[in-house]
Amino acid sequence: MPKKKSDIDLIKRRNFIKKGIAATPIFIVPRHVLGGVGYTAPSDQLALAAIGAGGQGEGDITNASVGGRERVVALCDVDFSGRASETVKKFPDANRYSNFKKMLDKQKDIDAVTIATPDHNHAVAASYSMQRGIHVYVEKPLTHNVYEARHLTKMARSNKIVSQMGNQGASNPDQLQIQKWIDDKVIGTISEINVWTNRPIWPSGINKPKANASLKPKGLNWDLWLGPAKQTEYIPNMHPFNWRGWWDYGTGALGDMGCHLMDVPFKALNLKYPTSVECSIGKIHTKMWTQDYSPDGCPPSASIAFDFDATSKNNSKIKFTWMDGGIKPFHPELLPPDVTIDDGGVFMIGEKGVISCNDYGFNPKLYLKGENVILGRKVNINEPSFGHHRKWVDACKAGFNSLEHKALTSSFDFSGPLTETVLMGNIAIRSYMLEGKSQNKAEGYGTPNYIGRKKLLWDGDSMKITNLEEANQYVARVYRKGWELN
Numbered sequence: 063m064p065k066k067k068s069d070i071d072l073i074k075r076r077n078f079i080k081k082g083i084a085a086t087p088i089f090i091v092p093r094h095v096l097g098g099v100g101y102t103a104p105s106d107q108l109a110l111a112a113i114g115a116g117g118q119g120e121g122d123i124t125n126a127s128v129g130g131r132e133r134v135v136a137l138c139d140v141d142f143s144g145r146a147s148e149t150v151k152k153f154p155d156a157n158r159y160s161n162f163k164k165m166l167d168k169q170k171d172i173d174a175v176t177i178a179t180p181d182h183n184h185a186v187a188a189s190y191s192m193q194r195g196i197h198v199y200v201e202k203p204l205t206h207n208v209y210e211a212r213h214l215t216k217m218a219r220s221n222k223i224v225s226q227m228g229n230q231g232a233s234n235p236d237q238l239q240i241q242k243w244i245d246d247k248v249i250g251t252i253s254e255i256n257v258w259t260n261r262p263i264w265p266s267g268i269n270k271p272k273a274n275a276s277l278k279p280k281g282l283n284w285d286l287w288l289g290p291a292k293q294t295e296y297i298p299n300m301h302p303f304n305w306r307g308w309w310d311y312g313t314g315a316l317g318d319m320g321c322h323l324m325d326v327p328f329k330a331l332n333l334k335y336p337t338s339v340e341c342s343i344g345k346i347h348t349k350m351w352t353q354d355y356s357p358d359g360c361p362p363s364a365s366i367a368f369d370f371d372a373t374s375k376n377n378s379k380i381k382f383t384w385m386d387g388g389i390k391p392f393h394p395e396l397l398p399p400d401v402t403i404d405d406g407g408v409f410m411i412g413e414k415g416v417i418s419c420n421d422y423g424f425n426p427k428l429y430l431k432g433e434n435v436i437l438g439r440k441v442n443i444n445e446p447s448f449g450h451h452r453k454w455v456d457a458c459k460a461g462f463n464s465l466e467h468k469a470l471t472s473s474f475d476f477s478g479p480l481t482e483t484v485l486m487g488n489i490a491i492r493s494y495m496l497e498g499k500s501q502n503k504a505e506g507y508g509t510p511n512y513i514g515r516k517k518l519l520w521d522g523d524s525m526k527i528t529n530l531e532e533a534n535q536y537v538a539r540v541y542r543k544g545w546e547l548n
Contacts, residue, residue: 107131107132107133108132108133108173108174108455108458108459109132109133109135109171109172109173109174110123110126110127110132110133110134110135110172110173110174110175110176110455111134111135111136111137111138111156111165111166111169111172111174111175111176112134112136112137112138112139112149112175112176112177112178113138113162113165113175113176113177113178113179113187113191114138114139114176114177114178114179114183114187114201115137115138115139115142115146115149115150115178116139116141116144116145116146116147116148116149116302117145117178117302117303118178118201118228119139119146119149119176119178119179119201120145120146120148120149120152121446121447122176122178122199122201122228122451123137123149123153123176124149124152124446125446125447125450125451125452126174126176126199126451126452126454126455127153128451128452128455132455134152134153134156135156135157135169135171135172136156136157136158136159136165136169136172137149137150137153137156137157137158137159138158138159138160138161138162138165139158139160140160140282140283140284140286140287140301141279141281141282141283141287141301141302142158142160142281143279143280143281143282144279144281144282144302145302157169160283160286161283161286162187162190162191163190166190166191166194166196172196173196173197173458174196174197174198174199174224174454174455174458175187175191175196175197175198175199176199176201176228176451177191177198177199177200177201178201178228179201179289180287180301180305180306180311180312181203181205181206181305181306181311181312181313181317182206182289182290182291182305182310182311182312182539183289183290184200184201184203184204184205184206184210185205185206185210185211185213185214185547186289186290186541186545186547187200188200188214189213189214189217189547189548190548192214192217192218192221192223193217193221193548195221195222195223196223197223197224197225197454197458198218198223198225198226199225199226199227199228199451199454200214200225200226200227200228201227201228202227202228202229202317202321202322202477202481203227203313203317203318203320203321203481203484203485204227204321204474204477204478204481205481205485206313206317206485206539207485207488207536207537207538207539208482208485208486208489208525208537208538209525209537209538209539210538210539210547211478211479211481211482211485212478212482212525213547214474214478215474215475215478215479218473218474218475219474219475222462222463223462224454224457224458224461224462224467224470224473225470225473225474225477226450226451226453226454226457226470226472226473226477227321227472227473227474227477227480227481228450228472229321229322229325229472229477230422230447230448230450230451231322231325231326231421231422231423231424231448232325232329232423232450232471232472232477233447233448233449233450233453233471233472234422234423234424234443234448235441235443235448236419236423236424236425236426236438236440236441237326237329237330237419237423237426238441239426239438239439240326240330240410240417240419240423240426240438241329241330243417243426243428244330244331244375244376244410244417245375248412248414248415248417248428248430249410249411249412249413249414249415249416249417249428249430250412250413250414250415251376251377251378251412251413252331252376252378252380252410252411252412253378253379253380253381253411253412253413254380254381254382254383254394254409254411255327255380255381255382255383255408255409255410255411256383256385256391256394256408256409256411257320257323257324257327257382257383257384257385257407257408257409258323258384258385258386258389258390258391258406258407259315259318259319259323259385259386259405259406259421260386260388260405260406261314261315261318261319261386261387262306262307262314262315262318262360262362262386262387264303264304264306264307265304265307266307266314266315266359266360266361266362266387267344267345267346267354267356267359267360267361267362268346268354268356268359269354269356269358269359270297270308270356270358270359271297271298271299271300272297273294273295273296273297274295274296274297274298275295275296277296277298278296282296282301284296284301287301288542289542289545290539290541290542290545290546290547291310291311291542292310292540292542293542306318306360307359307360308358308359308360309357309358309359309360309488309492310358312360313360313484313485313488314360314361314364314386314488314491315360315364315386315387316364316366316384316386316484316485316487316488316491317484317485317488319386319406319421320384320484320487321477321480321481321484322421322422323406323407323408323421324384324480324483324484325423325472325480326408326419326423327382327408327410328480328483329471329476330375330410331370331373331375331376331380331410332373332374332375332376333370333373333380333382333483334373334479334522335479335482335483335520335522335523336368336369336370336382336483336486336520336522337369337370337371337519337520337522338368338369338517338518338519338520339366339367339368339369339486339487339489339490339517339518339520340366340367340490340516340517340518341364341365341366341367341487341490341491341494342364342365342494343361343363343364343365343491343494344361344362344363344364344387344389345362346362355495357492357495360491361387361491362387363385363386363387363388363389364384364385364386364387364389364487364491365383365384365385365389366383366384366385366487366490366491367381367382367383367384368381368382368383368384368483368486368487369381369382370382384487390403390405391403391409394409394411394416396411396414396415396416396429396430396431397409397416397418397429398429398435401429401435404420406420406421407419407420407421408420414430414431415428415429415430415431416428416429417429419438425437425438426438450471450472453466453469453470453471454470457469457470482522482525486520488536489518489527489533489536489537490514490518490533492533492536493513493514493518493527493530493532493533493536494512494514494515495512495514496512496513496514496530496532496533497510497511497512497513498511498512498513499511513530513532514530514532514533516529516530518530518533525537
């Protein structure tokens with residue numbers, strides 16, 4: 063029998079937490095013997111680490127610690143002199159690393175990680191973690207491209223990982239009212255969905271800033287920040303936020319808000335892969351007759367139409383339209399004309415009425431013809447982010463395929479296909495300016511032949527655009543040597 067408390071803790075950790083299952087008999091020691099009334103033994107705590115510890119990363123690891131109920135044992139960030147310095151103050155005993163690979167290889171006691179890096183690093187960090195049996199919470203969008211989302215979804219299943227994507231509104235109980243209205247067929251068959259956001263709120267539609275190594279902050283490890291992206295000298299102001307507007311690192315307005323907003327109808331209608339996608343994008347002109355365009359950057363605005371087949375919850379095909387950059391939908395016929403359309407939200411348009419909500423599923427409303435608006439019952443959740451992080455932590459401790467795991471609102475089995483749909487929209491955006499051979503007019507000069515400006519047909523199972531091979535270059539990405547996705 064072990065004599066030291068540390069020995070008992072180690073046995074209990076190995077048996078219960080790391081994989082969420084009990085492999086061998088253990089010795090039960092009363093809590094009061096270990097540390098007094100209210101004491102939680104280290105063996106009953108999850109050992110947490112953060113990959114990306116500043117900004118959103120601070121909120122993720124703080125919420126995952128559940129007010130100190132769990133232990134934060136390690137923090138990883140490429141710049142602890144920046145926003146991550148505040149996280150260090152919260153968790154001064156956590157070990158610090160700049161390279162997540164070194165952290166995960168060296169520190170063997172980590173049970174679960176939160177990942178809140180720029181989008182281009184999500185998949186590599188999550189894959190490296192899951193290969194080591196570590197449970198993962200990954201910020202939205204789950205990945206940088208469609209292939210990565212499919213890869214992580216499969217890996218979570220095969221490695222028996224408890225996963226959760228960081229679209230916190232998925233755990234908002236307001237969504238339950240929307241799902242009930244749809245299940246009860248209150249607005250009848252739904253044929254149209256509109257989703258929109260005020261993003262982008264960062265520089266977009268302009269040329270990529272020029273590199274300037276002399277301006278790099280002293281504390282920033284730029285090479286690790288680049289991760290799988292192609293090598294380049296430091297680009298001013300890309301870190302910590304403006305990276306969202308550049309394809310090498312970010313996923314634009316769709317990537318930033320799509321998983322928050324599209325989650326609502328995706329879940330309520332049991333959607334999976336769309337069958338096609340088509341888009342138009344906004345333009346910027348600083349010179350007459352010359353469109354400012356950078357293939358490196360996301361557009362200032364876009365409108366994207368997805369087609370979905372009927373589902374088990376809706377017996378009609380659905381036209382699903384995304385709008386960003388200040389573009390909003392017009393009033394559907396059954397929406398009263400004096401209703402103000404907010405800067406971001408969702409309309410689900412049926413034959414008998416309209417269901418609406420704001421970002422994150424807030425404020426569900428039902429509009430039926432000839433009746434006053436019906437408000438969804440507001441459910442107050444007295445914990446951060448509707449308990450989205452805490453539920454993931456509880457599921458990690460309960461284990462893969464436990465009831466707690468199955469109850470998660472954004473495990474990769476759901477958020478993987480959702481993310482694929484979101485990022486499929488970016489395939490259409492990036493294909494919009496693809497040129498084939500010029501078309502010649504009778505006047506004798508060539509005009510651009512934009513080959514991607516058509517409805518792109520999507521084979522979801524094969525992850526392939528079937529009617530424009532050139533578009534498939536955006537399904538995945540090229541990885542810098544040493545940062546390949548395994």
